[in-house]
Amino acid sequence: MAKESPQEKEFLQLVKQHERIIYKLVNVYAVDEEEKQDLIQEILYQAWKGYAGFEGRSAFSTWLYRLSLNTIFTFRRKESRNATNSGEAVSEPWVDEQANSSLEAKMLLKAIRELPELDRALISLHLDGYVHAEIAEVVGLTETNVRVRVHRIKKHLITTLNG
Amino acid sequence: MDLDKIWGELGKEPVEGGLIKGQQQLKDVKSLHPLIEVRNNLRITNIWGIVISIGYIVLMIFYPYWQVILGFSIVLTFNIVFIFQGIRLRKQLPLSVDAGHSMLHEMKVHHAAVTQWIENQMYAARFVFPVAAASGFMMGGIWGSGKCLGQLFTKPIFPISMIISAVLFSFAGIWLARKMFGISYQKFLDRLKVNIDQLESQRSTEIT
Structure with missing residues (x-):
């Protein structure tokens, strides 16, 4: 496996620290697992692509928050459904995982x-x-x-x- | 009720395995963003435009009748113009989502970019389809009958059939193009528009 560049290493560490932001926002906007995975992947792609332009004028968490919201609002093609309206059983694997x-x-x-x-x-x-x-x-x-x-x-x- | 405290409980637990497990996965991350899709489509359209243009030149060499040359020359000119427009639009498209702008600004940029691309394609279709259909009809006539174009045009059925075919082909092509764009992008554009309109109407409303 190729060695990680310092920038990649730094980015991965920062994302690891702030991944809650992405998870929370994705779960606020996407219901089905496939859409969630697509959104997470897209946010990571856009974040990695834009990371070179991150000048540190704001905190990384703020930058990631903005980028996540901008990605969510310009990426999704279908109307955001909610579990109640779609008639599906309210099953929230991510929420269920949160034992606390x-x-x-x-x-x-x-x-x-x-x-x-x-x-x-x-x-x-x-x-x-x-x-x-x-x-x-x-x-x-x-x-x-x-x-x-x-x-x-x-x-x-x-x-x-x-x- | 302390909403902030309740909200803070969500996502406290570490995500199993993390979002990215290593560099390999970071490299494997691909974009499905509509804008990236439009950029890729523009590249494919431009490549096809060049291939088709070469094809027109070859056909003009093999079928040196002035009517065919005139028809394909017109299409070729439009093709070249649209290839350049496509290259320019591709350069103008944002490469990625920008965290430096507000949601409203970003949504407007993305809406405008996709709309402009669709308009360009439809504009091209309106000009290219009729001439391409007429030229193809003439070429097919020559090929199928083995007669020269002058001989074919002596019978009124030929120009009439050509016009009917060109009109039908053009309408069908434009209808199909609209349908395809609708399937691929209409919901996306509608969603953006709804959110843009909501934000703009809220901005213009002074809430007291």
Whole structure:
């Protein structure tokens, strides 16, 4: 096997550290395993291709988050389905694998997946700790829009989970 | 209810085996992105364009009738123009997804690139199909009957059949091309458009 270049080694280490970002976002947008695998592969391809241009002006995690969302939104051809609407049994291998995940966590993921596509991006960014100004920049909305929308989405999610 | 805390529980466990197990797999990762597909299609279209152009030249040499030469010369000219347009468009297409721009910007760029490619192909089809069909009909007539073109055109059935064939072939070809583009890219373009429109309408709405 050919030796890894320092850049490849560095990239692989960074992806390993932040692979949760990719898994979380893919699971928010894709339902079936095939689509998930395609999305993961595409994000990795785009990340590796774009890594040379990563100048470190932002954290790698932020860069990877942006790249993952941009890839998800420009890659998928079919309408994002959710398990409830498609009539499939709610089987979440990835969530089930998370032995420590509570039922609440699984229900939250399910509720997020029932939101419109853009709202899923907003709430994922918000729940992962990005401030409104950063979310606005990532998505292309104004800060005011983001603040109000995030507030509404959170309210909706809490109502759904409590109901 | 603390949504942030609940959200944080997801993905805590390490992913078994990791996303990439080593360099070999990193090299094996292939893209299925529509934009990469369009780039590849443009390369294939350009190669075919060159092969077909050479074919037209060969046919003009073997069938030196002015009508055939005129027909194929027109098609050849369009072909060359479209090959250059294809090369230019391929160069303009983004090579990969950009993390430096917002989702809205990126979706607009990708939507515009795929739309432009489809428009170019349809534009080419409208010009090339009728002339190619008429030229092919004339050539087939010569080949099949062993007569020269002048003799064939003395019978009114020949030009009438040629026009009908060219019209039918062109409509069928354009319809098929539209159908193929629709199957391959319409859902993708529609999805992008919906999300672009939603973001733009939200931007323009002052929420208070």
